[in-house]
Amino acid sequence: MHLILFLIFGAVCVAGAVNLLLQHHPIDSALSLVVVMGALAAEYLLLGAEFVAAVQVIVYAGAIMVLFVFVIMLLNAGEEARSGGSRIAWVIGVPGMLLGGILMSWVLLKHSGTGQVEVGSLPGSPQDIGWLLFHDFLLPFEVTSILVLIAIMGAVVLASHAQSAEKKEG
Amino acid sequence: MVPLSYYLILSGILFACGVTGFLIKRNIITIFMSIELMLNGVNLSFVAFAAQWHALSGQIFVFFVMVVAAAEAAVGLAIIIAVYRTRETLNVDQVNLLKL
Numbered sequence: 217m218h219l220i221l222f223l224i225f226g227a228v229c230v231a232g233a234v235n236l237l238l239q240h241h242p243i244d245s246a247l248s249l250v251v252v253m254g255a256l257a258a259e260y261l262l263l264g265a266e267f268v269a270a271v272q273v274i275v276y277a278g279a280i281m282v283l284f285v286f287v288i289m290l291l292n293a294g295e296e297a298r299s300g301g302s303r304i305a306w307v308i309g310v311p312g313m314l315l316g317g318i319l320m321s322w323v324l325l326k327h328s329g330t331g332q333v334e335v336g337s338l339p340g341s342p343q344d345i346g347w348l349l350f351h352d353f354l355l356p357f358e359v360t361s362i363l364v365l366i367a368i369m370g371a372v373v374l375a376s377h378a379q380s381a382e383k384k385e386g
Numbered sequence: 387m388v389p390l391s392y393y394l395i396l397s398g399i400l401f402a403c404g405v406t407g408f409l410i411k412r413n414i415i416t417i418f419m420s421i422e423l424m425l426n427g428v429n430l431s432f433v434a435f436a437a438q439w440h441a442l443s444g445q446i447f448v449f450f451v452m453v454v455a456a457a458e459a460a461v462g463l464a465i466i467i468a469v470y471r472t473r474e475t476l477n478v479d480q481v482n483l484l485k486l
Contacts, residue, residue, distance in 0.1 A: 222388045226396045233403035233423060242415045249419050252400070256426055259396075262388075263437040268429075268448050275452050280422065280459045287463045288415055291470050296413040297477055309409035317402040324391045324398070332387045333437045340436075340445055348442050349449070360453050367457030374464035 221262055228255040242293045246284050253277040263333060265340040393434035400427030414469070414476050418462055425455050 232251035239245045253276045260269035349357055400423060407420030429448045436444025466476070473481055 219388050222392065226392075229396060230399055230403075233400055236416075236419065236423065237403060237407050237410065242413050242419075245416050245419055249423065252423065253426060256430060259393075259430060260433055263393075263433050265433050265436070265445055265448075268433055268445050271449065271452060272429075275456055276422075276426070280456055283459055283463055284415065284419060287466060291415075291467065291476060293413065293415055293476050296411065296416065297479075298412070305409040309406055313402045313406045313409075317399060320398045320402075321395045324394050333390055333393060333434060340442065344442055345445060345449070348446055352443075353446050356450060360450060364453060364457055367460050371460040371464040374461065374468050 218262060222259065225255045225258045225262070228252075229259070240295045242288045242296070243285065246281060246288060249284075250277050250281050253281070263340075267340055267342045267345045270342075390434055390438050394431055397427045397431040397434065400424075400430065403427075412477050412479055414466055414478050414481075417478065418459075418466065422455065422459070425451060 229252050232248045232255065236245045236248040236252070239248060253272060257269045257272040257277070260266075260272060404420045404422075404424030404427060407423065408417055411417050411420060429451055432444045432448045432451070436442065436448075469481060470476060475481065
């Protein structure tokens with residue numbers, strides 16, 4: 217049962233990721249990425265990581281992707297133009313990544329031992345995570361809050377500075 | 387029961403798709419989305435290893451990766467807006483002032 221669910225959601229993940237590469241319009245790529253993130257949240261649930269699955273849906277599929285979609289709409293981004301550089305990347309990059317992926321899969325299957333993962337094998341409830349986060353990882357957590365504060369200020373400064381420069385010119 | 391290697395292979399496939407998108411896409415927003423895809427692939431391997439070794443620290447790392455990704459997305463999208471306002475384009479081939 218676990219294996220079947222893993223394969224279904226894994227197939228959805230890979231299909232979304234490949235669709236992200238094939239679409240030419242940014243909004244289509246963004247929606248494919250939402251599909252990938254939703255399927256990944258299901259994979260986390262299969263592993264028993266409830267907290268991570270919830271945060272994945274709320275932060276990634278919710279907040280970050282809404283930000284992406286807003287920027288796409290704000291900048292009125294259209295179809296991407298094909299150019300010489302990207303054709304070279306297609307010719308060299310895609311076969312290279314395919315070769316690397318097959319090689320990596322082969323090595324992992326051959327040498328990663330007999331590790332097995334069971335459904336819900338991890339005590340990943342929010343209570344356990346919270347205890348660890350505010351007990352053992354308190355200092356990194358506080359540093360992270362400063363990072364987020366700086367990121368907010370940086371985003372505001374970067375986005376509004378360009379606007380004021382535009383006003384001065386005009 | 388699913389072998390750990392299956393999870394690692396899925397995570398590797400997602401990471402490879404992200405790298406490929408980073409290389410072949412010309413739209414700066416899509417390139418940024420490919421980076422998010424790579425971060426997601428790494429997160430999956432973190433959670434899989436945490437489940438195998440019954441170590442919750444792996445999930446804490448995923449939490450920190452998500453926070454850093456959120457901060458990175460906010461600043462990166464602000465930079466994209468600033469680039470668009472000065473250069474009037476989202477195509478990375480046309481943002482080439484540093485090119486020889």
